[in-house]
Amino acid sequence: RHIFNSDVYFKPGISWALRTDFFSPHVVPEGCIPSVSRYLCISEKMDTLECLGLFNSIFYDYLIKLRMEKWSQPKFIVGAVKDLPITGCNSANDEVLPTLVNEGFKILQKVDSYFSETSNIFVGMFIINQEQSIHAMSNSMKTILLQSKSIIINIGNKIDDHVSKCLSVPLKELNAPEGIISWDLKWQRLIGLNLADEKNISNDHIHNCYCIS
Numbered sequence: 001r002h003i004f005n006s007d008v009y010f011k012p013g014i015s016w017a018l019r020t021d022f023f024s025p026h027v028v029p030e031g032c033i034p035s036v037s038r039y040l041c042i043s044e045k046m047d048t049l050e051c052l053g054l055f056n057s058i059f060y061d062y063l064i065k066l067r068m069e070k071w072s073q074p075k076f077i078v079g080a081v082k083d084l085p086i087t088g089c090n091s092a093n094d095e096v097l098p099t100l101v102n103e104g105f106k107i108l109q110k111v112d113s114y115f116s117e118t119s120n121i122f123v124g125m126f127i128i129n130q131e132q133s134i135h136a137m138s139n140s141m142k143t144i145l146l147q148s149k150s151i152i153i154n155i156g157n158k159i160d161d162h163v164s165k166c167l168s169v170p171l172k173e174l175n176a177p178e179g180i181i182s183w184d185l186k187w188q189r190l191i192g193l194n195l196a197d198e199k200n201i202s203n204d205h206i207h208n209c210y211c212i213s
Helices: 048-055 058-065 078-082 096-115 134-167 183-191 203-210
Strands: 013-015 026-028
Touching: 013 048, 026 048, 048 096, 048 134, 058 134, 096 134, 134 183
Parallel strands: none
Antiparallel strands: 013 026
16 A cells, blocks of 8 residues: 655645635645545645635636636636646735735634534634523624625735736736626625625524524
8 A cells, every 4th residue: 555645744735625616725724634535735835824815816716717618617626726826926025915814714713603503613602691682692693794794805805906916917807708706705605695695694593593592
């Protein structure tokens, strides 16, 4: 039996889903071994968070889809990803992307802690004030979602602006057959369509989500 690439086992890196609407890599923490059905990208020349910012930009979703057979049904195989150009932003003094990615991660972590019952950081049911009404909790969660959505979209736009400057390619010059992915749509996919619109956060949702009797 031969074990391949054991030298990269347990190292932090980046992974992504094979079939999704858009290219959206995420961080893999140290101490993990990639499975057969998952890819692991390890950057030796640039910061992991900087690489994550580049890959999550609208530009890199656009670039990788240019290599797909169908724009609307992308398949993000490792061969298409590893040949992406990584230039322009990998300066030792460039902390813009790592800073933006870290800010975005903290916001999404907060959303997970309130709304993702299957997350290991979900603490929503433990922080409810028992004297607080369901209606009040519903309004509070709507506020959290609205604020988080605004911040994430703003961070995403800043990432795209920065990558645009690094690559010297204006965003308006990108032309796709079925349109360019927006950060508003990314937000919907990140947290789920049922929570993407704060109007869907009802008293019944709060009751079911937190198992309040």
